[in-house]
Amino acid sequence: NRDLGTTILLTEHRLEEVFPAADRVVVMEGGEVLCMGTPEEIGEELKKQKELRRGIDDRMIAKIQQFRTDRLDKLMILITKSGNGGMIWLFVALYLYIVKNMHHQAMVLICVIAAVAFTKDRPCDLDETVDLLIRRPLGSSLPSGHSASSFACVVVIFHMNPWWGAAALIWASLIAFSRIYLYVHFPSDVLFGVISGTIIGLIAMPVAIHFIGW
Numbered sequence: 001n002r003d004l005g006t007t008i009l010l011t012e013h014r015l016e017e018v019f020p021a022a023d024r025v026v027v028m029e030g031g032e033v034l035c036m037g038t039p040e041e042i043g044e045e046l047k048k049q050k051e052l053r054r055g056i057d058d059r060m061i062a063k064i065q066q067f068r069t070d071r072l073d074k075l076m077i078l079i080t081k082s083g084n085g086g087m088i089w090l091f092v093a094l095y096l097y098i099v100k101n102m103h104h105q106a107m108v109l110i111c112v113i114a115a116v117a118f119t120k121d122r123p124c125d126l127d128e129t130v131d132l133l134i135r136r137p138l139g140s141s142l143p144s145g146h147s148a149s150s151f152a153c154v155v156v157i158f159h160m161n162p163w164w165g166a167a168a169l170i171w172a173s174l175i176a177f178s179r180i181y182l183y184v185h186f187p188s189d190v191l192f193g194v195i196s197g198t199i200i201g202l203i204a205m206p207v208a209i210h211f212i213g214w
Contacts, residue, residue, distance in 0.1 A: 019043070057186045061123055064180050065130060072181070073133050079171075080134065080178035083146035088171070089153040102160070108208040109156050123183050130183045137184050144185045147176040147193030148200070155201025 012018045018025065019039040027034045027042060035045040082088040089109055097106035122141040124132055139145070150172035158165025176194060179185040185193075 057188050060187045061180055061183065065183065067181070076178040076181045077133055079174045080146065080182055080184075082171075083150055083175040083178075086145075086149035086153070088175075089149060092153065092157065092168075096160075104208060105156065105160055108204055109153055123186055132184070133182055134184070141185055142189045142192060143196050144176065144179050144190045144193035146179055147172075147185075147190045148197035150175045151194045151197035152201040152204070153197075155198055155205060159205055 010018060010022075019042075022039055024037070025039050025042045026036045027046070035042055037045070093106040093109040096102040096109070122137070124130065124136060125141075150168075154165060154168045154172045157168040176190045179190055180187055
């Protein structure tokens with residue numbers, strides 16, 4: 001085309017197909033020019049604009065994905081599986097019921113485990129380019145059920161024994177973080193889960209004390 005002195009104009013919304021053949025690129029949106037330059041310059045500019053448009057949730061979860069290592073992958077998978085269906089807290093409830101004969105407290109734990117459900121897309125559904133290390137969880141992203149059930153149980157356990165509660169809080173926090181690390185919840189999902197779970201626990205405790213004693 002240079003030899004012929006001819007300029008070819010090509011309109012295309014699939015930029016990845018145009019870039020290899022283009023000398024200059026003009027990107028338009030809504031009838032306005034967003035940027036103009038070489039394919040390399042346009043690529044960098046579009047990356048910057050995409051980053052600016054991303055919300056704090058997206059930036060936080062993307063940052064945490066940079067922490068991934070083989071050891072952390074295995075550890076976070078183990079930690080997050082312990083919170084599947086509130087499993088670790090069910091074991092705690094069974095231990096309290098069978099070994100410690102703390103029947104009322106165990107029943108309160110079981111009740112708060114089952115008290116959470118909303119609806120929201122998960123990050124792994126919105127961005128499928130990130131490899132999932134666990135099976136895609138069923139149900140909604142908001143709130144994080146793992147976080148909600150874990151922190152509800154922390155409230156109950158802390159009421160029994162502050163030292164047990166401190167240990168439960170550490171593990172519950174790890175479960176909550178693992179959900180972001182494994183790309184199945186946004187930070188806001190986990191935060192809402194922590195808050196709602198804590199509230200459920202705080203509500204359940206006085207009710208349990210009033211009606212069944214402690």
